[in-house]
Amino acid sequence: MPEASPTPRDLLVVAATRLLDDGGPQNVTLREVGRLTGVSRTAPYRHFASKADLLATVAAGELDRLVDAVERSADDRDPAARLDAAMLGYLRWARERPERFRLVFGHWTEENDDLRQAAARANRALVDLVGEAQSVGGLPTGDPWRLAAAVRAFVHVIAVLEQNGHLLGRDRAPLSAEDLVRSFRPGATG
Amino acid sequence: MPEASPTPRDLLVVAATRLLDDGGPQNVTLREVGRLTGVSRTAPYRHFASKADLLATVAAGELDRLVDAVERSADDRDPAARLDAAMLGYLRWARERPERFRLVFGHWTEENDDLRQAAARANRALVDLVGEAQSVGGLPTGDPWRLAAAVRAFVHVIAVLEQNGHLLGRDRAPLSAEDLVRSFRPGATG
DNA sequence: ACCTGAACACCGTTCAAGT
């Protein structure tokens, strides 16, 4: 069966994502989003309540894609290596799409059902990965939700630090984000 | 001797900081900064090249204050507790001034000499604290610069995670940022 | 169900001119 043809709404999201990649949320203007999709500059208001709502929709979609990318990174790995591979996949996604990464975890969006559901899905996927790692002995036992929070915090922090240049040395070699991630060996999480 | 009376430039920075606290960088408009200080809306351009330059100046000043607050937190502590106290001071500063914290480490400013110098001072202060902790056995030996980078990364990450709500659980108790900071016990740092 | 055009209240920035 053929691809469902994209709705006007989908086209607006695609255009907004392009503008986001080009220059961050400030570069996303509803007027330009309209122009890029061949409609007037007020047409986006037929589909989104505001610019913040449009950005929240973009963020929800990108969070889903982040989860997909992380899960693909873990595929085809032996069980012991899956969590490490997933963390490296997260890091790579953040590095290759810095503006989307900042949008997803930043303060540009509004409370929005799409975004809340995407966040819930993302958390569920991570808890599954962590539970799996526990079952093959790659992580200590304990509340998987709590351990997943630690994993998420750790890898997220590394990604943020790398984006903000905190890992760079001026006269010495930069710290490797990948090395830092691979060094993650949590103790008990009582 | 009396306080040096604030220059027009200082007043603009104060007004910008107030607007920043109230609503983030988007809430800082040069027009309103001018109005708050009793000058016209284009007067700020006599002192700053652009809005980004004004924000970079604010960021430089706030980074200095962050360093001051961190050093005050470490004062009057026995040597073994100084580094922990400093990290908790960093955390508290970030929590109490979220907009300034995001500005200092965010992407709203321009390359700017004030900001570069403030960053250099901040790093020097942290390397000193780490060297001191090493000398009393509170941290493993090794390149202090490299270890300082790890400390900075760790505490910064905790602060970011807390601000972004990554430490909250829906049905369970939130992770304590303070507990996480106190759990920082680095191993060898290659 | 989707779009348009005019309008309102804002922005950052430049520039000629003033004291």
Place this chain on the structure above:
DNA sequence: ACCTGAACACCGTTCAAGT
């Protein structure tokens, strides 16, 4: 050394009106 006022090219958002 510092400030003003007019102007330009933008914004997000609303609304009456159209198909």
